Amino acid sequence: MKFFVTLITSCLLTITCFAQANLTGKVLNRDDSKPLTNATIVLLNQDSILQYFVRANEDGNFEFKGIKPADYLLIVSYPKFEVYSQPIELDKNLNLKPILLSSRAHLIEEVVVKAKIPIRLKGDTIEYDAASFETEKNAKLEDLLRRLPGLTVSASGDITAHGKTVSKVLIDGEEFFGYDPKIAIRNIRADAVDKVQVYERKSEESELTGIDDGQRFQTVNVVLKEEARVGLFGNIEGHLGTEELYTANLFAAKFNRTERIGLTANTNNMGANAGGREGSLRMNSQITGEPRNTSVGANYENQFFQKKLNVNANYNFNDASNRNERERYNKEIISSEEVQETNSLSQNSNNNQGHSFRSIFRFRPNTKSNMDVHFNARKSQSSSWSASENYMINNSVDSIRDYRSENNSTGDSQSSEISINYRRRLKEGQALNLLLSNKFDESNQQSDVFQRTYLHKEDKETIVDQNRLSDSRNYNFNSQIHFSNRINQNLNYSLGYNLGFRHDKNKVDAFNKLANNDELDLQYSQNQINKSSNNTLLANLNFNAEKVSVSLSNRTNYRSQKLTDSYRDIDLSRNFWDNNLNLSGNYKISNRKNLSLNYQQNFDIPSFNQLQPLQPQTSAIFIQEGNPDLKRAVNNGFNINYNTISLMKGTSWNINSSINIKSNPIVNKRTVTDSVTISTYVNVSGKSSWNANLNTNYSLPLFQQIVQFNISSGVNYNNGFSYTRYQEPGSPIQGQYELNNTQNASLFTGISFNEQNSSGLDYDFSWRVTVNNQRNSLQRNLNSTNLITGGSSYLRYFFPKKFNVSANIHYNLEGPTKLYKESIQQFYANVELSKKLLKNESLVVSIKAFDIFNTYNTTNRSVSETEYSESTQLMLTRYILFGLKWDFNKNLGKKKNE
Structure with a gap:
């Protein structure tokens, strides 16, 4: 027995010896090579935590004995001398070259080296x-x-x-x-x-x-920075271009310690993308339709009453309009033998004007209590016009239906919301929280609707020509009180109760113009009132230790709900229980490594819109029905995340995985005829829909941290269901519903690397490859796997005389599928030439050319559970802009002597 103990001890000592290393060196004065006695030498690990500490002897020598091989940061300091730092990769005994320190007295003050960890x-x-x-x-x-x-x-x-x-x-x-x-x-x-x-x-x-x-x-x-909390800064920018394009931007802000005032303004006819930052070359530079946008915003923040009250408020006005045209080809699976194809043309125009106000008042009267008050309000007006026509055929042979519609609408809406959250700390470790919120919104709309449907096989025409008046009012009140208590240093809990009320009113009056009277068309009208109340119990238990934290929370809700519709003789009421459970945990492996897990269970409760069997129509070719026998679906979600970061190497790695399983899912159930589609909802008993994903990202610097490299990859999978059946025209026998199981999987990987040092060549390059696999159980001949790959690059070269040339280049290839026999290629390039003017380089003149080769492809493809579509729309991709931008700055970020 002693022999085995001696043998094991000897092995452990041997392993320990082999797992250690020594580090030696010498610290000298750079000026006269004399030793710096008692210089401080420390070794930090990758988390910047002190691991080892020694002082230099009278000869300037130092030695670390028995160090664990790893990567360290060596820092050497000596009074009135510069601070020296050096990364060390220690895997065996190492003797460093003499470390020479310069006296601060001999250094220019502006270039004194200070040890900084980025x-x-x-x-x-x-x-x-x-x-x-x-x-x-x-x-x-x-x-x-x-x-x-x-x-x-x-x-x-x-x-x-x-x-x-x-x-x-x-x-x-x-x-x-x-x-x-x-x-x-x-x-x-x-x-x-x-x-x-x-x-x-x-x-x-x-x-x-x-x-x-x-x-x-x-x-x-x-x-x-402290000096940046006082100052005035901003920019003014304007562009004029070909095709009568223009954009102008203003941003100005004034900081004064606690007070901040900001102003923004923009006007353009280039769309929402132009309202942000036109000063840089935009990749998403395509102008969709014929947009016009004007916006003005203001922000104010300050502290009052000796910093006890903090006010943050902003106002925004927006006026946006657009006109667009679209062509679309759609292919829809309606049974195991039937596929409907639709070719459509549409035009639309819209105009929206809105005023919005948001504010937060934070009041801290003392160390024991605080109160937050949120007040938000919005008022808007809108008008829109749309016209469309489509032509439907069956199995690429038989003409089914021609449909044409036109809609002209005007409306207005307004909303307001106020919430008050009060917290009070009681005795040690105890706190009380009270939350009150009240929200109200209303909208009104008037629409002229014309719809013409012609059925080829029946030689039948149906016309809907109506004036529709819509009125919607929603009121929501919510209150909550909860108590929290600390059991010990690591364990605490909280208990709460929530009481809420909601009252919604939605009214639609549809009048047929051809009838020439005030009689309602009840098929398209509704007078619906939805009232509900919620009583909720909340419980939360938290455990927090140095390495581990766990949180368990549960929300149990009892809801009472009543729905009436006097136009449709609907009177529904129900009471039910609902529960939401959440469990999360976090394990701090080290200061640079972390693992977290989460589990959540909740329910999909059928809404009254899904339950009520009679619902108003909006179109002659589509009818939505409810199912009063719907049951709730159960959701179970799992998530795990691991991340690590190395401060010395500048690397980081993140991996995230999740899976969500829905039992007894609520899915669409459609009956398709040549004249109309009837849709309802149903539970898929005995089956589960689910989705899962796994994603990872790794980042590291290369070439002495000049180039930042990233690689990412992942896999995503979705599994879902829907019911569908096709009804032959004139057939009294209805076919059986068919269950369609759709499965979509994608696998991707991508890389990117960039160098940004504002001298010579700056670049940012990325490339991604994705493999998509699409499956459905009804039309297996459409199942396919295709490849999507593409990349983008940003290049910028700094020439002498403050000239810069920039370029954005984009390429994408979407491979063919069983349905689309041809692949789609996308390639375009944008180029900018700019020059900085004035001594402080605050004025920039530029010329930008977008889609210089006129190669942008406006075709877009999309896939859903049972539909495949390809579309094009009105889009301007090739144009030139001439611009001028001025950055102004007074004091912000500047030191006093600048």
């Missing part, structure tokens, strides 16, 4: 030091975000952080122009930013109530 992990927050990522002069926050490892910004301004879509951008923890976060990233100056923080935020309801609903939203918080 990326830090603070709990669950990833923090970037903005000064460590160089941007060109007058660059915006959008340009800075593109250079941060793990973050990407699309041409339209959408942000992705470590594989997850960013839903909110905050400036110093507050929303800036809250209705559009893109305004912040496209106008805040990069040189005004101190730090950028990325973290996951709970839903707004969870933060207000303290009840964890399992939802998490990726958030970016931008911390401004």
Whole structure:
């Protein structure tokens, strides 16, 4: 026995010895090569945490003994000398070259080297030091975000952080122009930013109530420099182009410590994409239809009463209109033997004007209580006109139906919402929360509707010519109280009760013009009133330790609901229980590695619109019916996420997987005839629809961190059901419903790499390959697998004399399928030449050419459960813009001596 103990101990000691290494070196004065006695030498791990510490001896020598082989950051410091840092890859004994430190007295003050770690992990927050990522002069926050490892910004301004879509951008923890976060990233100056923080935020309801609903939203918080909190900045930009195009933008903001005032204005005839940032070459530059847009916005934020009251309010006016034309070919599976094809032409025009106001008042009277008041309001007017005609054939042979329609509508709507959330801390570890909210909205619309249907086989024509008056009013009140208590340092719980009321009224009066009287056409009319009340019990249990956190929450709801429709003799009422369970856990493997899991169960409760058998028609060729025998569907969702980040190497890896299973799903059930489609709902008993996905993203710097490389891949799978049957014209016998099982799977992988150093050549290149597999059980001959691949690149070259040339190049190939025998290729290129003027480079003149080879393909394809469609629309892709932009900045981001 002693022999085995001695043998095992010897083996462990041997392994330990082989798993250790020594690091030695010497610290000298650069000026006279004399040793710097007692210099401090530390080794940090990849999480920037101190691992080892020694001091240099009288000869300047130092030695670390028995170090675990790994990657470290070596930092050397000595009073009144520069700070020295060096990454170390230690896998065996290593003797460093002499480390030479320069006296700060002999260094120019402006170039004193300070040890800065560009990326830090603070709990669950990833923090970037903005000064460590160089941007060109007058660059915006959008340009800075593109250079941060793990973050990407699309041409339209959408942000992705470590594989997850960013839903909110905050400036110093507050929303800036809250209705559009893109305004912040496209106008805040990069040189005004101190730090950028990325973290996951709970839903707004969870933060207000303290009840964890399992939802998490990726958030970016931008911390401004202290000197950037006072100043005036903004930009003015204008463009004129071929095809009588124009766009003009204004953004101005004034910061004064706690007070922030912002103003935006835009007018253009290039669509919504032009209203953002025309100063950069846009990839999504196609102009759809004939748009016209004008918008004005203002934002105000300030603190009052010794910072006890914070006010954040913004107003926006928008006037938008468009005219468009579209051609569409549609193929729809209606049975195992029947396929309907439809060719259609449509025209439409619309105009919308709206005023919106949003505000948040945060009151903190003392350390024990606080109150948030939200008030939002909107008022809008709209008008629209549309005309369409389509021609339907069966199995590519028989003519079925011609249909033509025209609709002319005007309407207005308004809404208001106020919510009050009050929190009060009681004794140690206890808190009380009270939430009240009230929302009201109404809309009115008048429509002239003309529909003509001609059936070829029956030689029959049907005409609907009506004037429809619509009135909708919705009122919703909600109240909630909950109590939270801390049991011990790691465990806490909260209990809550919710009481809510809702009252909806929807009225449609349809008058037939041909009847020449005030008699309602009840087939197209409704007078519906929906009343409901909710009583909800909420419970939440949280466990938080240094490494592990677990949250269990449950929401049990009892609903009483009543629906009446005096036009259709409908009087329905029901009472039912509903439950929502959420369990989430998080394991912090280390400061740079994290694993999280989530499970959620809830129910799809049939709505009254799905239950009521009689519903008003909107079209002569489509009838929607309900099913009073519908049962609820059960949803079970699982999610797992793992991510790791290396601060020293600048690498990050994220993997996310989820599966959602729906038992007893509610699906569409259609009866298709030559004259009309009748749709209802039904449960698919004994079957489950589900979807699953697995996605991963890996990022690392290359070539001494000059080039940022990303690779991503994933697989997605969807499984769903629907019922359909085809009714032969004139046949008294109805066929059997057929269950169609659709299965769609896709596998993708993509790479991207970029270099952004604002000198020489900057580039950003991405490429993606996707394989799609589409299956349906009714028409197996249409099952197919096709390939979609494509990429885009952004190139920018900095010439002398402040000339810049930029280019966006896009290519995409969508392979053929069983239905579409030809592939679709998409290629276009946009080019810009610009020059910076003035001493501070604040004025930029440019010329931009879009789709220079006139190769843009306007054809678009889409696939749903039973439909395949291909369409084209009115679109301008080739044009030239001449532009002038002026960036102005007074004090913001500048030091006092600048």
